Amino acid sequence: MKKVIALAVSFLPTHMRPEIRELYLSTLIANFGVAMVLLFEPIFLYTRGYSIQQIALFFIIVYVLYIVLMPIGGHVAKEFGYEHSIFISTFIFIAYYFALYNITNSPILFLVTPALYALQKAFYWPAYHADFARYANRLEDAREVGGLESMVLIVNVLAPFVAGSIVQFFGFGALFICVSIILVLSNLPLMVTRETFVPKSFPYGTAFRNLFSPERRLEFITYLGYGEELIALTIWPIFMSIVVGNFFNLGGIIAISAFITALFALYVGRRSDLRNKRLTLRVGSFIYSMTWLQRALVHSPLGVLASDTLGRLGKELISVPLVSLTYEEAQRSSIMQTVIFFEMSLSVGKLIALALVYTLAAVLAGTAAFTVFFVFAGLMALLYGARTYVS
Numbered sequence: 401m402k403k404v405i406a407l408a409v410s411f412l413p414t415h416m417r418p419e420i421r422e423l424y425l426s427t428l429i430a431n432f433g434v435a436m437v438l439l440f441e442p443i444f445l446y447t448r449g450y451s452i453q454q455i456a457l458f459f460i461i462v463y464v465l466y467i468v469l470m471p472i473g474g475h476v477a478k479e480f481g482y483e484h485s486i487f488i489s490t491f492i493f494i495a496y497y498f499a500l501y502n503i504t505n506s507p508i509l510f511l512v513t514p515a516l517y518a519l520q521k522a523f524y525w526p527a528y529h530a531d532f533a534r535y536a537n538r539l540e541d542a543r544e545v546g547g548l549e550s551m552v553l554i555v556n557v558l559a560p561f562v563a564g565s566i567v568q569f570f571g572f573g574a575l576f577i578c579v580s581i582i583l584v585l586s587n588l589p590l591m592v593t594r595e596t597f598v599p600k601s602f603p604y605g606t607a608f609r610n611l612f613s614p615e616r617r618l619e620f621i622t623y624l625g626y627g628e629e630l631i632a633l634t635i636w637p638i639f640m641s642i643v644v645g646n647f648f649n650l651g652g653i654i655a656i657s658a659f660i661t662a663l664f665a666l667y668v669g670r671r672s673d674l675r676n677k678r679l680t681l682r683v684g685s686f687i688y689s690m691t692w693l694q695r696a697l698v699h700s701p702l703g704v705l706a707s708d709t710l711g712r713l714g715k716e717l718i719s720v721p722l723v724s725l726t727y728e729e730a731q732r733s734s735i736m737q738t739v740i741f742f743e744m745s746l747s748v749g750k751l752i753a754l755a756l757v758y759t760l761a762a763v764l765a766g767t768a769a770f771t772v773f774f775v776f777a778g779l780m781a782l783l784y785g786a787r788t789y790v791s
Contacts, residue, residue: 418593419535423528424548425589430490431552433582435559436566437575441500442634443641444572448504452769453761455634458514460754463747465518470747471607473522474740478600482531483590489524490587494580496520501576529739533730545724549716553658560654568646602736610741611748618790622722623745625685625783627753628692632711635757635773636695640708644701653705661712677721678788684717685785692778696771718784725787753780 730738
């Protein structure tokens with residue numbers, strides 16, 4: 401029994417700093433709320449009469465503005481503190497959900513809503529990554545990343561099921577209200593320990609000089625791979641809803657898939673700490689690419705379950721070692737410059753994916769369109785492997 405317990409513990413981070421524990425708890429609470437609505441956002445727009453092309457345009461506005469606003473978010477985080485920036489982002493998120501729910505009431509909200517989403521991202525993601533990178537333990541950083549992803553996925557087992565039930569029986573309005581309350585509560589863990597920092601500025605132009613730096617070209621290409629994530633979060637949920645047809649059943653499918661992936665994330669974290677992160681990433685990029693190609697063959701709810709599970713497992717082989725390597729680089733150099741470069745690069749990748757979706761949605765429809773989108777996502781996933789060639 402002791403050996404079993406020791407083996408189980410070996411998959412978990414055991415030397416986390418208090419700041420990481422607080423970030424863990426805050427992230428778990430926030431992700432429970434976000435996971436309740438994230439996959440249903442594109443479905444919400446789709447059921448309100450927006451075409452795939454219009455949904456792509458919505459997210460194009462989001463990521464163009466996000467790239468523009470991101471250096472400002474980095475400056476706010478460095479000037480006022482990472483946790484203060486995260487705190488502000490939660491209330492912008494609530495405003496975004498309010499605008500999203502009312503988006504069909506006024507044409508101007510089609511511009512205001514993505515602008516709020518971009519602003520929330522600019523305040524949240526640079527601060528979140530910088531906070532994690534600053535306090536992560538170098539000896540077990542992959543387990544800290546994998547452990548958090550695993551816990552988030554376990555929380556997400558319940559979230560889609562709850563969300564599907566709320567939408568099915570009470571509608572999207574009730575869902576957005578529940579999520580807003582949860583987002584406010586997610587700030588409480590960050591208030592346990594007083595944040596200590598030295599206010600510093602973050603020059604706006606530095607972010608763009610780093611983005612186009614020849615020395616970081618391979619890293620830039622690597623993060624372009626995140627373009628596939630945009631298709632995973634917008635096109636794939638719409639495809640699943642069409643095949644499954646019922647929000648309650650769709651929530652159940654996602655819950656089962658998330659639970660299986662949660663266990664796998666712990667294994668990937670431990671493997672990445674004990675072995676070569678680059679090898680795991682190289683193999684993972686190929687496996688994950690293949691999982692995208694098989695999605696085009698899905699025609700039943702059982703197929704959706706199998707495909708979604710395989711896709712999530714493949715993504716863990718990439719995200720745990722890749723994020724861990726990114727945090728290690730941040731600790732060696734400038735934390736905020738590294739995480740801003742990471743977020744700006746992946747946003748460019750998502751814009752490339754969105755441009756393809758927007759263009760092809762005008763000329764393709766039905767199964768043909770979804771097949772092309774999934775194949776393109778598979779090709780983008782191969783770009784993750786470029787990180788293994790960075791010294």
